[in-house]
Amino acid sequence: MTQTKTALVTGGAGFIGSNFVHSFLAASPDYQVVVLDKLTYAGNERNLDPVRDDPRFRFIQGDICDRATVDRAMEGCQWVLNFAAETHVDRSIVDPGSFVRTDVEGTYTLLEAARAQGVERFIQISTDEVYGNAEAPDGTSRPSLETDALKPLSPYAASKAGADRLAFSYWATYGLPVVVTRCSNNYGPYQYPEKQLPLFIVNALHDRPLPVYGQGTNTRDWIHVLDHCSALETILTAPGELVHGEVYNIGSNDERSILENARAILDILDKPGELIRFVPDRLGHVRRHAVDATKLRERLGWQPQHRFETGLAETVEWYRTHSDWVDYVLQRQDSFLSNALALAEK
Numbered sequence: 054m055t056q057t058k059t060a061l062v063t064g065g066a067g068f069i070g071s072n073f074v075h076s077f078l079a080a081s082p083d084y085q086v087v088v089l090d091k092l093t094y095a096g097n098e099r100n101l102d103p104v105r106d107d108p109r110f111r112f113i114q115g116d117i118c119d120r121a122t123v124d125r126a127m128e129g130c131q132w133v134l135n136f137a138a139e140t141h142v143d144r145s146i147v148d149p150g151s152f153v154r155t156d157v158e159g160t161y162t163l164l165e166a167a168r169a170q171g172v173e174r175f176i177q178i179s180t181d182e183v184y185g186n187a188e189a190p191d192g193t194s195r196p197s198l199e200t201d202a203l204k205p206l207s208p209y210a211a212s213k214a215g216a217d218r219l220a221f222s223y224w225a226t227y228g229l230p231v232v233v234t235r236c237s238n239n240y241g242p243y244q245y246p247e248k249q250l251p252l253f254i255v256n257a258l259h260d261r262p263l264p265v266y267g268q269g270t271n272t273r274d275w276i277h278v279l280d281h282c283s284a285l286e287t288i289l290t291a292p293g294e295l296v297h298g299e300v301y302n303i304g305s306n307d308e309r310s311i312l313e314n315a316r317a318i319l320d321i322l323d324k325p326g327e328l329i330r331f332v333p334d335r336l337g338h339v340r341r342h343a344v345d346a347t348k349l350r351e352r353l354g355w356q357p358q359h360r361f362e363t364g365l366a367e368t369v370e371w372y373r374t375h376s377d378w379v380d381y382v383l384q385r386q387d388s389f390l391s392n393a394l395a396l397a398e399k
């Protein structure tokens with residue numbers, strides 16, 4: 054007989070969290086979800102419209118740093134997936150404190166509550182940013198392995214590295230069934246347009262310049278958000294002995310430079326290359342992020358399903374046909390976002 058499982062999804066109104074909620078509820082009629090989200094500038098209740106009327110879905114607005122709220126949200130949940138975080142590198146350079154609070158203290162609060170309630174699995178959604186530049190110990194450039202040293206370069210990456218190791222310590226010290234995942238850069242629908250790909254797409258759709266940092270040569274390893282979600286579902290349902298106390302990289306081995314991405318988006322929309330504008334480089338900009346996901350593929354049999362070329366074209370089409378979503382986000386008067394969108398015009 055199948056058993057109902059309830060997952061607490063923190064940060065479920067954000068980009069990856071909302072995609073996860075959609076695919077998770079579609080995966081089995083026996084799954085239920087509680088979303089706990091503070092609805093910061095990056096959270097958007099509209100991202101959850103596709104599941105709002107599903108009786109298996111519940112939404113709680115609240116802060117992961119608030120223990121009483123966390124306890125209430127976690128009650129009756131067997132699984133916890135911690136997506137909630139401050140996530141934008143550029144903002145962390147301006148306001149590191151909010152990153153330490155949410156990413157480290159918030160994770161601590163969730164871990165304490167999970168320990169008290171005795172959950173069956175706690176997935177800490179970490180990031181490949183914790184590695185810093187993807188390289189071997191001798192400095193040779195190569196995709197990061199789970200065993201590589203953590204050398205975060207931005208306050209965002211450092212706060213995520215703190216949360217990553219704190220989560221692991223709850224496995225090592227208390228035996229809390231923790232799994233840490235480190236995924237590469239995600240793209241897909243519902244991503245707040247301060248991040249590279251939706252920023253380029255939104256600007257290109259409006260015939261505005263695409264701001265490319267430095268020479269545009271820095272590279273990232275891109276994965277479709279639904280492939281990230283399927284990897285998390287695989288990890289969530291794998292036997293405990295294969296995942297508890299483990300770190301799994303998640304990536305689909307698709308590296309692109311910023312400049313290649315800008316050109317690809319202009320090509321898809323049939324816009325002129327003159328829209329590309331080079332702007333001063335980001336402070337502490339990581340040259341290369343890429344992960345080796347062999348462990349996940351070989352141990353758990355996971356495979357990505359999306360190729361970047363088609364996934365990017367579908368993502369561009371999603372933003373083109375969801376102008377109401379884009380307009381809603383743009384109307385929120387977020388000065389950081391307005392500045393990012395206008396960066397190339399300065």
Ligand SMILES: NC(=O)c1ccc[n+]([C@@H]2O[C@H](COP(=O)([O-])OP(=O)(O)OC[C@H]3O[C@@H](n4cnc5c(N)ncnc54)[C@H](O)[C@@H]3O)[C@@H](O)[C@H]2O)c1
Pocket residue numbers: 063064065066067068069070089090091092093094095096097115116117118135136137138139140141155159178179180181213235236237238239240244245
């Ligand atoms: N976007 C990527 O490419 C990527 C890659 C690897 C890992 N990650 C990790 O995945 C997770 C989700 O990333 P995303 O891109 O969807 O982020 P996002 O910024 O789109 O969403 C973050 C969500 O967390 C919520 N939140 C923020 N502070 C909170 C708090 N104190 N309490 C409760 N909710 C709070 C926000 O309202 C928002 O809904 C993050 O932990 C991030 O570090 C992201």
